[in-house]
Amino acid sequence: MRYGVVVEEFxxxxxxxxxxxxxxxxxxxLVEVARMDPRAWPDVRDPGSVEEIREAFGRQRWIHLMPHAxxxxxRDIGWAG
Incomplete structure (x- = not known):
């Protein structure tokens, strides 16, 4: 973990x-902005899931993240550039 960020292998x-x-x-x-206030981003978890998955996005990028204390x-990164 670095600066409160864990990056999954994928x-x-x-x-x-x-x-x-x-x-x-x-x-x-974008990771840094999301780390500062992860719950400001929409919750995109599947119905019935117990994992809180948030999606943060910018103009050409997005990330899926799980807030922890x-x-x-x-969890995932996307790039449309």
């Missing part, structure tokens, strides 16, 4: 496939 793989450093920086900036777990 999300790490997606980050490695982003087209350039600009894309990585934009995704990491003082931290977030990044």
């Amino acid at each position: 999300a790490v793989e997606v980050m490695a496939q982003l087209p350039d450093n600009r894309a990585r920086k934009e995704v990491l900036a 003082g931290a977030v777990e990044v």
Whole structure:
């Protein structure tokens, strides 16, 4: 965990496939914004799920995250750039 962020293996793989450093920086900036207030983003969990899944999004990127006490777990990353 770094700065209250845990990144799942799948999300790490997606980050490695982003087209350039600009894309990585934009995704990491979104992670930081979401970490500061994860519950400000919509809850997108499946009906009946006990895991709280939030979706944070920017112009060309999105992440799925799970809030934990003082931290977030990044489950998935998307890039449309």
